[in-house]
Amino acid sequence: MSRTTVYKQFIALPPERLWAVLGDLTRWPEWNPAVASVALRASPAVGVTGDYLPAGGVSAAVHGRLARPFRITACEPGRELRIEQPEPAGALRISWTLRARPGGSELTQRLELDGASAPVFWQVIGSRLQTDIRISFARLAFAAGLAPAPDAIDVVIAGGTGALGRHIAADLACRGQRVTILTRHPDPALPFPQIRWDGRTQGEWVNALRGPGRLAVINLAGRLVDCRPTPRNVEMLRRSRVDSTAALVTASTTLDRPIDYWIQAGTTAIWSDAGEMRCTETTPLPVGLPQMTGVAQPWEAAFEGAAAQRWIILRTSIVLDPQARALRRLIALTKAGLGGSVGRGDQWFSWIHIEDWLAIVRAGLGLDPEIDLPNGIVVAATENPVRNRELMTALRRRLRRPPAPPTPAPLLRIGAVFLRTDPALGLTGRHATSEVLARTGFRFRHPTLDDALADLLPR
Numbered sequence: 306m307s308r309t310t311v312y313k314q315f316i317a318l319p320p321e322r323l324w325a326v327l328g329d330l331t332r333w334p335e336w337n338p339a340v341a342s343v344a345l346r347a348s349p350a351v352g353v354t355g356d357y358l359p360a361g362g363v364s365a366a367v368h369g370r371l372a373r374p375f376r377i378t379a380c381e382p383g384r385e386l387r388i389e390q391p392e393p394a395g396a397l398r399i400s401w402t403l404r405a406r407p408g409g410s411e412l413t414q415r416l417e418l419d420g421a422s423a424p425v426f427w428q429v430i431g432s433r434l435q436t437d438i439r440i441s442f443a444r445l446a447f448a449a450g451l452a453p454a455p456d457a458i459d460v461v462i463a464g465g466t467g468a469l470g471r472h473i474a475a476d477l478a479c480r481g482q483r484v485t486i487l488t489r490h491p492d493p494a495l496p497f498p499q500i501r502w503d504g505r506t507q508g509e510w511v512n513a514l515r516g517p518g519r520l521a522v523i524n525l526a527g528r529l530v531d532c533r534p535t536p537r538n539v540e541m542l543r544r545s546r547v548d549s550t551a552a553l554v555t556a557s558t559t560l561d562r563p564i565d566y567w568i569q570a571g572t573t574a575i576w577s578d579a580g581e582m583r584c585t586e587t588t589p590l591p592v593g594l595p596q597m598t599g600v601a602q603p604w605e606a607a608f609e610g611a612a613a614q615r616w617i618i619l620r621t622s623i624v625l626d627p628q629a630r631a632l633r634r635l636i637a638l639t640k641a642g643l644g645g646s647v648g649r650g651d652q653w654f655s656w657i658h659i660e661d662w663l664a665i666v667r668a669g670l671g672l673d674p675e676i677d678l679p680n681g682i683v684v685a686a687t688e689n690p691v692r693n694r695e696l697m698t699a700l701r702r703r704l705r706r707p708p709a710p711p712t713p714a715p716l717l718r719i720g721a722v723f724l725r726t727d728p729a730l731g732l733t734g735r736h737a738t739s740e741v742l743a744r745t746g747f748r749f750r751h752p753t754l755d756d757a758l759a760d761l762l763p764r
Contacts, residue, residue: 307419308427308763310435310627314442317409317481318451324383326449327401327412330355336445338494339433346374349386353377357390359430395420397430409480412442427763436628439475444496446479454481458566458670459516463487463504463549464526466495468629469621469662473523476663480672485513487526504549511556514564521566521670522613524553527604530574531630534727543600550607557612566670567613571620573655573686575601578733585740586620586682597729617669617678622655622686622737624662627761635700636762644701645709650694652734655686658751658760668747676745684739691754693734703758 316323326332328349334340338360345355354374371393379387379400387400395418402413418431458477465474465486474497478484484497487510491499502510504526514520526549532538550569557564574597576584591598605618623631638644665685668676691699701709712720714732739747751757 307417308423308431309415309417310431310763311413311415311760312435312438312442313411313413314439314476314479315406315409315411316442316446316451316479317454318446318449320383320403320405320410322449323403323410323412323445326445327403328380328382328386330357330377330386330388332448333357334360336448337434337441339436339441349377349380351377351380353380359433361433392418392420392426395423395426397426399434412445414438437471439472439479440495443475443478447496451479451481453483456519457482458519458521458672459483459485459513460521460523460670461485461487461513462523462525463502463553464524464570465497466490466492466499467525468626469624470523470525471495472626472659473525473663473666476667477670480667482672487513502552504545505552507552507556507559511559514556514560519565521568522553522557522564523568523570523666524550525570526550527570529630530600531726531730533725534729539600543603546600546604547607550604554608554611558610560612564611564613565615567611567616568666568669569605569608569611569616569618571605571618571682572597572601573620573622573684573735573737574598575605575620576735576737578729579653579735579737582736584684584735584737586684587740597733615669615671616680617683618681619665619669620682620684620686620737621662622657622684622690624659624685625656625757625761626659629659632761635696636704639697639700639704639706639709642706642709643712644697644704644706645711646694646697647712647731648693648714650692650697650711652693652732653690653736654693654696654734655690655737656754656757657685657687658749658757660760661685661687661749661751664750665742665747668745676747678741678745681741683741684737686737686739687749687752687754687757688738688743689753690736690738693731696754699754699758703755703762 330343333343341358341360343357347353354376356374373391375388375390378389379385385402390397398417400415404411418427460482462470464470466488474484486497486499487502500510527546528542577598667673669678
């Protein structure tokens, strides 16, 4: 058996600057916290051996007892470094490749585990080495001396410690922008400045919006919708979004000048269970389910009055990311033999690959010279939504699982109680696509579900 993942990231430094850190394996723990220590028996070169210990007591104990020394199998300064670690009944191979690109470099990490032990060591080591890998790439960039460019945008991300916030913070930092995170719960593991706020009231955090240069706000603040649809939970979902948006809008009106760019999060779930209706930026809103339309409509309404020159309300569909809760839950169910269609199976599933979502946000910040997004609503969803049965078929095919019986709606509702989630998240759907992106010439890197899953899931 073998499992392989590939991650890529643009970094605004030339390859030789990145190689000063990347090529020194003893500095690996400096930028990837999943690695506790590295020792080499000689200077890096093909054939040189060494030892590394993963972070974490259990992982370090298992690896330290069972693993033999790794060997450098490729070392081309400024371009490629590859190591191979023998494992019991298998091998771990990691390579890092640098390619010069206009304004910087493209860094590619490829991780492969093969042999009979691959599934076990994937859980013990492989998955940890790539957790928050984009954050690790940002640490690498900072260790290599990346500093914001003179014309960098000061980007303030509300809710920046969440899944999407971590992605966009790291991506923008790697591209030489200044990133500051507003959060209720600062994460000491993140390599970005963080300012505590309560998401409701004005405070010292407003000073983060008073810089002299170009300023951008990305508002992603809000509780996860993956919870039981009780009146109390729905109210908490609504308030976490409305209050934080209102606080930012109020702060913007106290500034000396309008905010240059504002990306305001929204959701395609604002159309609730849309059936066969095709939803785009101009589609009227229904009176829908309380945990969907009832949260999303006031969330968008709270943005009214924001002092911003360029702004978009980004109605985001399900973002496909291997670490996101939605995709992880679908993968777990499929692996457990529950990969059949849900309910009727004909409900629409609108989605977007994380790389395409990041590209849309960058365009909204004026960082893509080829894409000019107008002020207004933008739907962040691929051009090719699929029905639920097509989604589950694609997952089974990618995960090599046999056909599975459908999950009846009553059974899903019972299971949702134990999983503490909302069954409507699986039983409803909408066909959402963007007319605005099509008009601007935006091109999706991963337009089809099969292509997206092939990129995101281990090969």
